[in-house]
Amino acid sequence: MNWNDACAELTTLASANAAVDVNGVEYDSRRVQRGDVFVAMRGGNADGNRYIDAALTQGAVAIITDSRDAFDRVRREHPAVGAALVQHGRRALAEISASVMGHPERRLALSAVTGTNGKTTTAFLLESMLRSAGRTCVLIGTVETHVGDEVRGSPHTTPESRDVLEIFGDGVKAGATEAVMEMSSHALDQERVWRLPVDVAIFTNLTQDHLDYHGTMENYFAAKAKLFAGVGTPPPRIAVLNADDFHFADFSEAARDSRLMTYAVSNHVAEYRVEDVQILPEETRFRWVTPGGSVPIRSPLTGRVNVYNLLAASCAALARGLTMEEIAVAAEGLKQVPGRFQVVPAGETGITVVVDYAHTDDALRNLIALARELVRDRGGRVITLFGCGGDRDRTKRSKMGRAASEGSDLVVLTSDNPRSEDPDAIITEVLTGARETSTDCIVEADRAAAISRAIHSAKRGDIVLLAGKGHEKVQILREKTVPFDDVVVAAGVLKEMACG
Numbered sequence: 410m411n412w413n414d415a416c417a418e419l420t421t422l423a424s425a426n427a428a429v430d431v432n433g434v435e436y437d438s439r440r441v442q443r444g445d446v447f448v449a450m451r452g453g454n455a456d457g458n459r460y461i462d463a464a465l466t467q468g469a470v471a472i473i474t475d476s477r478d479a480f481d482r483v484r485r486e487h488p489a490v491g492a493a494l495v496q497h498g499r500r501a502l503a504e505i506s507a508s509v510m511g512h513p514e515r516r517l518a519l520s521a522v523t524g525t526n527g528k529t530t531t532a533f534l535l536e537s538m539l540r541s542a543g544r545t546c547v548l549i550g551t552v553e554t555h556v557g558d559e560v561r562g563s564p565h566t567t568p569e570s571r572d573v574l575e576i577f578g579d580g581v582k583a584g585a586t587e588a589v590m591e592m593s594s595h596a597l598d599q600e601r602v603w604r605l606p607v608d609v610a611i612f613t614n615l616t617q618d619h620l621d622y623h624g625t626m627e628n629y630f631a632a633k634a635k636l637f638a639g640v641g642t643p644p645p646r647i648a649v650l651n652a653d654d655f656h657f658a659d660f661s662e663a664a665r666d667s668r669l670m671t672y673a674v675s676n677h678v679a680e681y682r683v684e685d686v687q688i689l690p691e692e693t694r695f696r697w698v699t700p701g702g703s704v705p706i707r708s709p710l711t712g713r714v715n716v717y718n719l720l721a722a723s724c725a726a727l728a729r730g731l732t733m734e735e736i737a738v739a740a741e742g743l744k745q746v747p748g749r750f751q752v753v754p755a756g757e758t759g760i761t762v763v764v765d766y767a768h769t770d771d772a773l774r775n776l777i778a779l780a781r782e783l784v785r786d787r788g789g790r791v792i793t794l795f796g797c798g799g800d801r802d803r804t805k806r807s808k809m810g811r812a813a814s815e816g817s818d819l820v821v822l823t824s825d826n827p828r829s830e831d832p833d834a835i836i837t838e839v840l841t842g843a844r845e846t847s848t849d850c851i852v853e854a855d856r857a858a859a860i861s862r863a864i865h866s867a868k869r870g871d872i873v874l875l876a877g878k879g880h881e882k883v884q885i886l887r888e889k890t891v892p893f894d895d896v897v898v899a900a901g902v903l904k905e906m907a908c909g
């Protein structure tokens with residue numbers, strides 16, 4: 410595409426035209442290929458403008474920059490290179506990418522999920538429902554990316570716009586008509602999702618997380634609320650909101666220009682509700698009550714939080730034109746979401762071992778409450794293993810410590826991606842909360858050893874919760890990142906027990 414045409418949708422402060430053709434767009438100099446436009450933007454860690462020369466050496470033919478100095482320098486030193494000076498790097502990245510890639514976002518009906526917990530699960534459920542009804546979908550989220558039947562890795566929950574648009578483009582080529590994506594608060598705040606037209610926006614819940622990044626709950630809320638105002642787009646056509654959430658009124662206000670679909674387990678003002686809820690070890694059943702009638706729903710996902718996720722996904726599926734009957738059929742065929750209440754086969758041990766991604770105090774409380782419910786009849790104990798991520802919200806650590814020790818019979822404190830921090834120092838912060846109760850607490854910073862101790866502490870009838878890492882396949886330490894998978898480690902311990 411010709412550089413001038415590519416720039417047509419950019420709001421530039423100044424531009425220098427050049428007779429170049431552009432093939433692609435990159436925001437990271439290390440990925441630039443011959444013929445690309447390099448979008449140089451200032452980030453929290455690095456300044457992309459420092460990498461302009463590297464990008465040109467790798468073959469960039471045009472530069473979009475958010476720095477006047479960088480723009481002037483490119484014009485002076487590289488007159489044959491296309492250049493544009495913009496106010497907002499990430500917005501420009503989205504605009505130029507959409508333009509160069511031929512606007513794949515206009516050819517997909519996009520459903521976007523935000524909230525503290527339940528985004529991945531709700532997005533998986535919605536995609537499964539749409540697929541079950543015969544639609545071809547793109548899915549973008551924490552665990553994996555789907556392009557029709559193709560499964561790809563996911564480096565981020567919500568990638569940069571350029572990467573989202575590339576995936577959308579591949580989806581369109583594969584015949585997709587729908588896209589479902591998680592929109593993290595980081596991505597909404599940074600506007601990685603600029604100009605993505607959202608048809609159905611879904612809110613799961615808002616509790617504390619990510620205050621290292623947002624600073625206050627007000628800012629965290631404001632980031633999530635951006636989805637409902639539209640990020641460089643008109644507001645979503647439909648907003649699916651959790652009426653049981655403490656912040657429901659605020660989200661209703663934020664979504665005032667959309668048609669609301671409200672769902673709830675408790676709140677009777679919600680339009681979409683449940684009756685006769687039965688949470689069983691292997692499945693959940695309820696009657697889904699809607700303004701258009703009711704239908705029995707039966708799903709292999711268990712736990713109260715999954716009633717919410719099923720409700721949110723079902724409302725969104727309805728908004729996307731599925732019938733209630735199609736949704737009920739899809740719910741029955743739902744598959745395990747990797748690392749979300751995933752039971753590790755425990756042979757004849759009589760112990761239940763569960764891997765889950767709970768990494769906030771709210772998620773831990775819900776997870777432990779479900780475990781308590783499941784062991785109640787058999788008189789089993791709840792043993793909870795978890796850690797807190799390094800270089801992440803420090804203020805949630807003691808709260809998670811308290812939540813785990815309040816609900817469990819035994820807590821095993823360990824490491825969960827300590828990143829640049831000292832694992833023992835993180836554990837000390839968690840302990841301040843854990844010590845507010847009298848629950849026994851084992852401290853073992855080595856996660857594999859801790860999993861072994863947790864499982865060996867269990868007796869027949871007990872449940873062992875391995876929380877925080879879910880689907881993750883690595884442990885991020887200060888010096889290195891090592892392969893690590895809770896499911897694999899737990900399976901190894903259980904196998905040894907069976908042999909010994």
Ligand SMILES: CC(=O)N[C@H]1[C@@H](OP(=O)(O)OP(=O)(O)OC[C@H]2O[C@@H](n3ccc(=O)[nH]c3=O)[C@H](O)[C@@H]2O)O[C@H](CO)[C@@H](O)[C@@H]1O[C@H](C)C(=O)N[C@@H](C)C(=O)N[C@H](CCC(=O)O)C(=O)O
Nearest residue numbers: 436437438450452453454455456457460565566567593595
């Ligand atoms: C805090 C945060 O969101 N950071 C993300 C953000 O970083 P940033 O804006 O500070 O960018 P930067 O690293 O300073 O770099 C600035 C620019 O220089 C460029 N650069 C940099 C180095 C180089 O050699 N060449 C080069 O061109 C970069 O590509 C970038 O365009 O943009 C970067 C480029 O996309 C991301 O890699 C980075 O993710 C970091 C690694 C991260 O950990 N992000 C997490 C917190 C995150 O975003 N998580 C949420 C989900 C959270 C949840 O699940 O609840 C997510 O959506 O994934």
Ligand SMILES: Nc1ncnc2c1ncn2[C@@H]1O[C@H](COP(=O)(O)OP(=O)(O)OP(=O)(O)O)[C@@H](O)[C@H]1O
Nearest residue numbers: 525526527528529530551714717749765766767772
């Ligand atoms: N609706 C819900 N309400 C509260 N907690 C939930 C809900 N759904 C799931 N959880 C808990 O939160 C954990 C993470 O769920 P999920 O991965 O679906 O959320 P997420 O919002 O995508 O998280 P992340 O932002 O870290 O990617 C689950 O393992 C479970 O313990």
Ligand SMILES: N[C@H](CCC[C@H](N)C(=O)O)C(=O)O
Nearest residue numbers: 768797798801825826877878
């Ligand atoms: N995706 C989220 C949750 C990660 C949970 C836990 N495993 C951690 O590393 O803190 C994050 O990056 O903050």
Ligand SMILES: [Mg+2]
Nearest residue numbers: 528529551566
């Ligand atoms: Mg997620």
